[in-house]
Structures are given as structure tokens and as C-alpha cells.
Amino acid sequence: MYVLGIDTSCDDTSFAIIEDDKRVIGNTVFNQNELHKIFGGVVPEIASRKHIEYIEPLMRQFTGSLNLSLESIDLIAVTNGPGLIGSVLVGLSFAKGLSISLAKPLIGVNHIEAHAMSIFLEKRIEFPFVALVVSGGHSVILFFKDFCKYEVLGSTRDDAAGEAFDKIAKFMNLGYPGGVAVERISEGGLRDFVRFPRPMIDEENFDFSFSGLKTAFLNYIRKNHPTEETLKDVVASFQEAVCEVLMEKTIKAARRFSVKNVVVGGGVAANKRLRELFLEEALKRGLNVFFPSPNYCTDNAAMVAITGFFYYIRGNISKINITGFSRMLIPYN
Ligand code: KG4
Ligand code: ZN
Numbered sequence: 001m002y003v004l005g006i007d008t009s010c011d012d013t014s015f016a017i018i019e020d021d022k023r024v025i026g027n028t029v030f031n032q033n034e035l036h037k038i039f040g041g042v043v044p045e046i047a048s049r050k051h052i053e054y055i056e057p058l059m060r061q062f063t064g065s066l067n068l069s070l071e072s073i074d075l076i077a078v079t080n081g082p083g084l085i086g087s088v089l090v091g092l093s094f095a096k097g098l099s100i101s102l103a104k105p106l107i108g109v110n111h112i113e114a115h116a117m118s119i120f121l122e123k124r125i126e127f128p129f130v131a132l133v134v135s136g137g138h139s140v141i142l143f144f145k146d147f148c149k150y151e152v153l154g155s156t157r158d159d160a161a162g163e164a165f166d167k168i169a170k171f172m173n174l175g176y177p178g179g180v181a182v183e184r185i186s187e188g189g190l191r192d193f194v195r196f197p198r199p200m201i202d203e204e205n206f207d208f209s210f211s212g213l214k215t216a217f218l219n220y221i222r223k224n225h226p227t228e229e230t231l232k233d234v235v236a237s238f239q240e241a242v243c244e245v246l247m248e249k250t251i252k253a254a255r256r257f258s259v260k261n262v263v264v265g266g267g268v269a270a271n272k273r274l275r276e277l278f279l280e281e282a283l284k285r286g287l288n289v290f291f292p293s294p295n296y297c298t299d300n301a302a303m304v305a306i307t308g309f310f311y312y313i314r315g316n317i318s319k320i321n322i323t324g325f326s327r328m329l330i331p332y333n
Contacts, residue, residue: 005305008091009083077308154206189236
């Protein structure tokens with residue numbers, strides 16, 4: 001079965017074709033990086049207009065490069081939220097049109113769930129597991145009992161981890177995506193140069209809060225005016241604080257629910273220090289931690305396709321009046 005995945009949740013326009021859950025035949029991500037240079041980040045209204053401009057030619061180019069006719073697609077899976085609503089609606093409307101014109105079933109996929117399921121593009125792992133999804137819009141801990149069956153254990157109360165990286169990078173004019181810049185600058189920096197707070201690390205819940213930590217960083221910079229040499233230490237210390245909180249709370253969730261397997265997904269999961277911290281800690285505590293390859297951590301349509309496939313083979317398809325307001329526990333409608 002060929003599944004076409006479509007993701008336009010933020011500013012990347014992405015298409016993928018997978019064969020069942022076995023093989024990614026193609027996955028293309030068209031980014032709007034040129035615009036980030038002008039605006040220092042994503043401008044929702046511009047992002048959605050660009051999706052409108054690119055989506056159709058990109059799909060033709062993508063399927064053409066694979067020598068695949070649209071008629072050979074068996075299922076269309078599309079992100080129907082959460083995300084920038086204008087952007088989500090472009091992909092969703094496009095997918096509905098395609099579904100009607102090709103007479104193929106359509107399935108709406110929750111973008112956060114898709115980040116957690118992206119691991120299945122490369123590996124088979126056993127349920128139950130705890131998943132941390134960390135992206136520009138979300139920092140969420142989920143408990144997966146089975147395919148398509150999960151509960152939200154906690155989420156961010158303010159800024160997501162990626163958002164905190166993006167905001168401090170913007171403040172320092174380091175470019176977008178901020179997490180990539182933070183990782184680059186932190187390389188070789190002293191991680192204990194500044195002892196930034198670890199918000200909510202000891203609380204008996206699985207929520208996060210990164211807004212205060214971000215402010216602590218900005219205040220430190222304003223007050224201390226670090227040189228180019230010490231800046232890398234300050235940024236590395238900030239990255240360490242974010243990564244440590246993410247790791248500690250996720251591992252705590254795994255222990256609370258007595259699971260052996262932990263999955264980390266979303267754009268921030270591409271971060272080398274986060275991966276290293278998780279792997280070190282998991283080894284100490286006898287847990288298995290799984291990370292998708294970096295290109296499946298950041299937004300991609302292959303993860304949407306495989307999540308849609310898992311719903312479809314369990315008998316779910318979406319109605320054509322599906323909306324773009326998918327919330328955490330309503331993955332399709
Ligand atoms: O999952 P994603 O591509 O899009 C959303 O669903 O938001 O995540 C984007 C976020 C951005 O905030 C970006 O700064 C962050 O992921 N990010 C990283 C890295 N690569 C992307 N954060 C830390 N280290 C990275 N290497
Ligand atoms: Zn995402």
C-alpha cells in the first residue's frame with residue numbers, strides 16, 4: 001500500500017510516500033529559510049501564503065521524481081493540527097481536494113503524535129513506552145499503550161523548548177532555527193559556566209516551563225555582556241539547563257509508569273547534547289532510549305504518512321469535513 005503524507009503544520013512544505021510501514025520511498029521538505037533571514041523567524045501569514053504557492057508544484061515535482069502516478073496512491077495522510085492554523089489549513093484543504101479527485105481515503109493526523117511515531121520509520125519498538133516530543137511549538141510527555149492509544153502526561157505551561165532556543169537565538173541575532181545555532185555555539189563551551197535554573201525539575205508532575213529560564217538567560221546577557229569567548233560557555237550552560245530538565249522529567253515518567261522504552265522526537269530531539277544526556281542516563285537506569293535520525297526529528301511528512309497508516313489499518317478513516325483543529329487526544333475526526 002502506498003501512503004502519501006502531507007505536512008504543512010509550520011513553514012515547511014513536506015511530502016512523503018511510504019510503502020506500508022516498511023519503507024520510505026521518498027520524503028521531501030521544502031523550507032522557507034530565505035524568509036527566515038529577512039524576518040528572523042516564521043511569520044505565520046507569510047508561511048501560509050508560501051504553502052499555497054509551493055504545494056501543488058512541489059507535489060508534482062516530488063511524485064515525478066519518483067516516477068509515481070497519483071493514481072497509484074492508496075491513502076492520503078495529512079496533518080490536521082496542531083500547528084499554525086493558516087498553514088495547517090492549506091495542507092488540509094489540498095489533501096481533501098486530492099482525496100476527492102483521486103477517490104482515495106483521507107486520514108487526518110495529529111502532528112505531535114506523528115513526531116512520537118516517527119521512530120517507526122526506522123525501528124520496531126515494543127509498547128508501552130513514554131515519548132517526549134520537543135519542537136518549536138510543543139514540549140510534551142506522552143504515555144503510549146499501543147499504536148494509536150496514548151495519554152498526555154504533561155506539557156509546557158509557556159514556551160516550548162525549541163521556542164526558548166529560537167527566542168534567545170533571535171535576541172543574539174544568531175539566525176533561525178535557533179536550536180541549531182544554540183547547538184553550534186555551545187560546542188566546546190563550558191556547560192557549568194552559569195548555573196541557570198532547572199524549572200519544575202523536582203515537581204511531581206510532567207509539565208515544563210521554559211519562559212523563566214529564557215528570561216534568566218536574557219537578563220544574564222544584558223547584565224554581564226559576555227565576550228565572544230565566554231558567550232559559548234553561557235549558551236552551553238543554557239542548553240544544558242534545557243536538556244537536563246527534558247531528560248530528568250521524561251526519565252521520571254518512564255520510571256513512574258514502569259516502562260523500559262523511551263522515545264524522543266521533534267526538532268529539538270536532533271540536538272546532540274540532548275541525545276547524549278538521555279543515552280548516558282538511560283544506561284545508568286537500565287532504560288532503552290530511541291531517537292529518530294535527525295531528518296525525521298524535524299518536521300517531515302513521512303512521520304505523518306506512517307501514523308496515518310497505523311490508524312487506517314485499524315479501521316479509521318477521516319470524514320471529508322475533517323477540521324484543522326486536531327487537539328492532543330483527538331488524532332483524527
Ligand atoms: O519539529 P520541528 O521541526 O517543528 C515544529 O513542530 O515546531 O521543530 C522545530 C524546532 C525549532 O524550535 C528549532 O530551533 C528546533 O526544533 N531545533 C533544534 C535543533 N534542530 C531544530 N533544537 C536544538 N538542537 C537542534 N539541533
Ligand atoms: Zn513538528
